[in-house]
Amino acid sequence: MKRFALILFASVAMAACGNAPENNAATETPAATEQVISEEAKKLAGPIDPVCDMEKESTWTEYTVHNNDTVWFCSETCKTAFNGNPDKYASKLH
Ligand SMILES: [Zn+2]
Numbered sequence: 001m002k003r004f005a006l007i008l009f010a011s012v013a014m015a016a017c018g019n020a021p022e023n024n025a026a027t028e029t030p031a032a033t034e035q036v037i038s039e040e041a042k043k044l045a046g047p048i049d050p051v052c053d054m055e056k057e058s059t060w061t062e063y064t065v066h067n068n069d070t071v072w073f074c075s076e077t078c079k080t081a082f083n084g085n086p087d088k089y090a091s092k093l094h
Contacts, residue, residue, distance in 0.1 A: 047071075050089040051078035066090055 047056040047070070054074050062073040066086055071093065073079040082089050 048092070049074045049078050050092040051081045053092070066093075069093060 056072045060072050060074055062076050062079045064071050064079060
């Protein structure tokens with residue numbers, strides 16, 4: 001159990017650095033570990049609504065472009081909040 005946690009931590013740490021060339025190791029880990037890593041990767045790289053932290057869903061239609069990045073919002077309310085203070089929320093995007 002302890003060893004599993006250590007491997008998990010190491011994998012997440014690698015992903016966090018954006019430096020994950022060792023995909024060989026990832027394919028050999030149990031499915032549960034892959035699930036955690038992909039969830040973590042989504043948080044780091046996937047589009048989110050930076051105002052309410054929701055993961056982007058295909059139904060979303062509200063977005064804006066900030067520093068050449070498309071930023072998606074779950075609702076017009078979040079989009080308005082972002083546009084009112086983009087610097088406050090933009091730090092969550094990367
Ligand atoms: Zn939202």
